[in-house]
Amino acid sequence: MKIAFHLFATLLWLEPAFAEPFLPTDDTLVLERTSITRRNPDDARLIAMRTRLSQLPTDATTAAALAHLYLQRARTQSDPRYLGYAQAVLAPWSTAEQPPTEIQLLRATAAQSLHDFDTALRDLDMILQRQPHHAQARLTRATIYQARGELPAARADCEQLAEAARATIAQTCIATVDALSGHAGRSYARVAALRAQLMDHDGALAPWLDGLLAEFAERTGNHDAIAEIHYRAALAATPDDAYLLAAFADFLLDHARANEVTELLRDKTRADGLLLRFALAKQQLRAPETTLLVATLTVRFAEARARGTALHVREEAMLTLKLRNDAPRALALAQENWQAQREPADARILLEAALAAHQPQGAADALHWMERTRIEDSALRALAARLNEIPA
Amino acid sequence: MKITLRDLPCALLLLVLTAPAFAHKSSDSYLRIDVEQAHISGAWDIALRDLDFALALDADGDSALTWGEIRDARARIFDYALSHLRLLTGAVSCPINSNDVLIDQHSDGAYAVLRFNAQCAVAVDTLGIDYQLLFELDAQHRGLLRLTANGTTQSAVFGPDTRVQKLSLGTATAWSGFRGYVQLGMQHIAAGFDHLLFLFALLLPAVLRRIDNTWHSVDRLSPALIAVTKVVTAFTLAHSITLALAVLGVVQLPSALVEAAIAASIIVAALNNVWPMFSEKRWTLAFAFGLMHGFGFSGALTDLGLAREQLASALLGFNLGVEIAQLAFVALVVPTVFVLRRRVPYVRTVLAPGSALIALLGTMWLLERALDISVLR
Numbered sequence: 194m195k196i197a198f199h200l201f202a203t204l205l206w207l208e209p210a211f212a213e214p215f216l217p218t219d220d221t222l223v224l225e226r227t228s229i230t231r232r233n234p235d236d237a238r239l240i241a242m243r244t245r246l247s248q249l250p251t252d253a254t255t256a257a258a259l260a261h262l263y264l265q266r267a268r269t270q271s272d273p274r275y276l277g278y279a280q281a282v283l284a285p286w287s288t289a290e291q292p293p294t295e296i297q298l299l300r301a302t303a304a305q306s307l308h309d310f311d312t313a314l315r316d317l318d319m320i321l322q323r324q325p326h327h328a329q330a331r332l333t334r335a336t337i338y339q340a341r342g343e344l345p346a347a348r349a350d351c352e353q354l355a356e357a358a359r360a361t362i363a364q365t366c367i368a369t370v371d372a373l374s375g376h377a378g379r380s381y382a383r384v385a386a387l388r389a390q391l392m393d394h395d396g397a398l399a400p401w402l403d404g405l406l407a408e409f410a411e412r413t414g415n416h417d418a419i420a421e422i423h424y425r426a427a428l429a430a431t432p433d434d435a436y437l438l439a440a441f442a443d444f445l446l447d448h449a450r451a452n453e454v455t456e457l458l459r460d461k462t463r464a465d466g467l468l469l470r471f472a473l474a475k476q477q478l479r480a481p482e483t484t485l486l487v488a489t490l491t492v493r494f495a496e497a498r499a500r501g502t503a504l505h506v507r508e509e510a511m512l513t514l515k516l517r518n519d520a521p522r523a524l525a526l527a528q529e530n531w532q533a534q535r536e537p538a539d540a541r542i543l544l545e546a547a548l549a550a551h552q553p554q555g556a557a558d559a560l561h562w563m564e565r566t567r568i569e570d571s572a573l574r575a576l577a578a579r580l581n582e583i584p585a
Numbered sequence: 586m587k588i589t590l591r592d593l594p595c596a597l598l599l600l601v602l603t604a605p606a607f608a609h610k611s612s613d614s615y616l617r618i619d620v621e622q623a624h625i626s627g628a629w630d631i632a633l634r635d636l637d638f639a640l641a642l643d644a645d646g647d648s649a650l651t652w653g654e655i656r657d658a659r660a661r662i663f664d665y666a667l668s669h670l671r672l673l674t675g676a677v678s679c680p681i682n683s684n685d686v687l688i689d690q691h692s693d694g695a696y697a698v699l700r701f702n703a704q705c706a707v708a709v710d711t712l713g714i715d716y717q718l719l720f721e722l723d724a725q726h727r728g729l730l731r732l733t734a735n736g737t738t739q740s741a742v743f744g745p746d747t748r749v750q751k752l753s754l755g756t757a758t759a760w761s762g763f764r765g766y767v768q769l770g771m772q773h774i775a776a777g778f779d780h781l782l783f784l785f786a787l788l789l790p791a792v793l794r795r796i797d798n799t800w801h802s803v804d805r806l807s808p809a810l811i812a813v814t815k816v817v818t819a820f821t822l823a824h825s826i827t828l829a830l831a832v833l834g835v836v837q838l839p840s841a842l843v844e845a846a847i848a849a850s851i852i853v854a855a856l857n858n859v860w861p862m863f864s865e866k867r868w869t870l871a872f873a874f875g876l877m878h879g880f881g882f883s884g885a886l887t888d889l890g891l892a893r894e895q896l897a898s899a900l901l902g903f904n905l906g907v908e909i910a911q912l913a914f915v916a917l918v919v920p921t922v923f924v925l926r927r928r929v930p931y932v933r934t935v936l937a938p939g940s941a942l943i944a945l946l947g948t949m950w951l952l953e954r955a956l957d958i959s960v961l962r
Binding site: 228 | 609610611612613628630633634637638643646647648649650651652653655656685687688689692694695698720721722723724725726727729740742744
């Protein structure tokens with residue numbers, strides 16, 4: 194926080210020169226904070242690994258360890274630069290047909306994080322052909338199938354997990370898929386039971402289960418108080434998890450609790466998805482700075498488009514619909530997103546955009562998906578009902 | 586509200602003042618290149634975070650990158666960046682010279698702005714760019730290019746799979762430039778009615794032969810074509826000579842004088858049809874006044890402010906355009922008058938009144954141009 198304040202003060206001081214490139218006159222002026230610094234012990238370890246790898250770039254063990262570290266940071270700091278670093282470390286094997294399993298798994302994880310699901314699946318398929326009991330590959334593949342809305346394939350992988358991983362993981366995996374297939378209530382009960390059995394040393398699993406319980410409770414409707422307890426428990430363990438923060442912020446926004454959202458996300462707006470929720474909260478509060486936040490977000494998404502990668506199309510559609518009030522464009526974005534990802538949140542923005550644009554047929558794919566999966570989700574059901582009232 | 590990338594600096598100003606921290610985003614560099622003939626000037630924005638990752642700029646390891654640290658590393662930064670960028674014409678590199686380093690803010694933090702110049706051996710038609718920055722460290726890095734040349738801007742994205750790209754500079758290619766000048770020449774003739782009228786006056790009697798002070802129509806097409814060829818060749822030769830001399834700056838005449846002389850040439854050519862002075866030697870008239878018309882053409886080219894390298898292609902193209910338009914006109918007029926010569930009492934209904942009308946027009950232009958008054962609107 195002190196650093197943030199210092200940076201902010203520095204920038205205010207620079208303010209007159211912003212419109213154009215400028216030549217600083219003060220040598221002590223701090224221009225940037227590095228994300229990796231050798232005084233930090235974790236970073237020092239990372240730097241040592243980099244040095245070692247630069248001497249032996251094809252050493253698979255070192256490369257895998259460093260790539261693993263980068264991918265971890267990409268997630269915990271939701272900083273996509275680390276994804277590129279990880280891929281660069283894995284580059285010597287980028288075209289290898291059969292790299293070491295560990296390398297191939299990391300390659301798939303990086304691709305998955307960049308929403309390049311086809312590439313990720315190709316690698317995971319190969320690993321599982323060689324080692325059908327590879328738990329991590331199995332779980333990652335189930336997650337991708339689930340994100341793409343291919344629920345039978347996801348469930349099949351979860352079932353296979355039972356032989357490869359601990360029962361808790363396999364059963365949670367199955368419950369997650371079932372929750373998307375009309376059994377949110379049953380899934381809640383099952384995961385709650387698993388959560389109660391967790392041992393103290395299962396620290397890493399607890400927030401995952403808590404987050405899922407929150408989602409299941411929210412989806413079934415009428416259990417908001419329970420959902421909130423689970424969200425708070427999960428966040429207490431992993432306060433910087435961007436996915437959890439976004440989900441909890443959406444929950445609070447749905448209940449018109451914008452003040453709590455601004456409090457929750459105040460110093461976490463480096464991630465586009467979280468800045469978006471922050472701006473939505475400011476809008477609910479009719480705060481004057483909403484305009485500036487929308488401008489900032491618009492620039493960020495435009496930059497992503499300019500470089501030819503659109504990582505957060507769902508969020509781009511939300512911005513376009515809710516903050517820029519451009520329903521037709523939002524619908525097009527939500528449809529584009531639906532081609533890549535098919536989770537409840539993806540269905541929701543598609544239904545909302547179609548509703549705002551008065552084009553019920555624009556959300557036909559999501560409506561079919563809801564019918565097919567018989568998904569239990571009170572928010573989605575309500576939206577679908579309103580869409581059906583519009584004369585086609 | 587619509588915000589485009591062009592509004593970036595302004596929007597960023599707002600961002601920095603309101604948002605508590607910079608965005609997390611994948612690494613981009615912003616490369617702006619301006620091409621003028623063989624000269625290139627550029628500015629390359631590279632994130633300080635990326636430069637630190639590549640070069641460990643944080644000398645004291647306190648995680649704060651100060652201006653002093655950047656300035657001290659200026660040579661290293663330039664060496665690193667410029668060893669990962671090549672600009673080429675054909676297969677030949679254009680040597681790049683580093684200029685100064687400035688600082689700018691983008692949505693994800695501070696960037697070094699590396700300014701540079703490059704000099705190519707020849708004027709650039711197609712610029713080859715070989716971009717290798719950071720890919721070895723960050724597979725998601727992208728180079729976003731904005732290339733400006735001849736008033737048009739194009740963009741391109743460089744990634745690990747698109748490191749080398751060739752960008753055609755649009756209108757600047759030799760062939761399309763040449764085509765443009767041909768077009769300009771044709772337009773100049775079509776729009777500049779006075780050149781065609783002069784030619785028309787000289788062509789009207791081509792289907793007649795003057796024997797003993799009276800006109801007789803020719804029997805066959807060939808004598809008419811010979812007369813036409815003489816006139817057109819003489820006119821072309823003459824105006825090509827003066828056009829080249831004027832455009833190359835060897836001879837220059839005041840344009841008012843040239844314009845008046847052209848008007849006068851029309852009157853003389855028309856009156857010659859009624860009271861023949863040059864008789865069968867109309868090509869001498871075409872040649873003499875063609876010299877004046879050449880000066881008239883030159884205005885269209887000198888107005889463009891052409892660079893020396895373009896002159897040859899411009900002169901050739903423009904002249905070719907003039908000749909094409911002129912031949913098209915001849916191809917239209919000559920068959921028509923050849924048919925008319927025996928269908929109607931040619932001298933009484935075509936040659937005399939036509940020439941009188943042309944002389945009248947020429948007179949009005951002359952008055953207009955010599956006295957700078959407006960007779961015709």
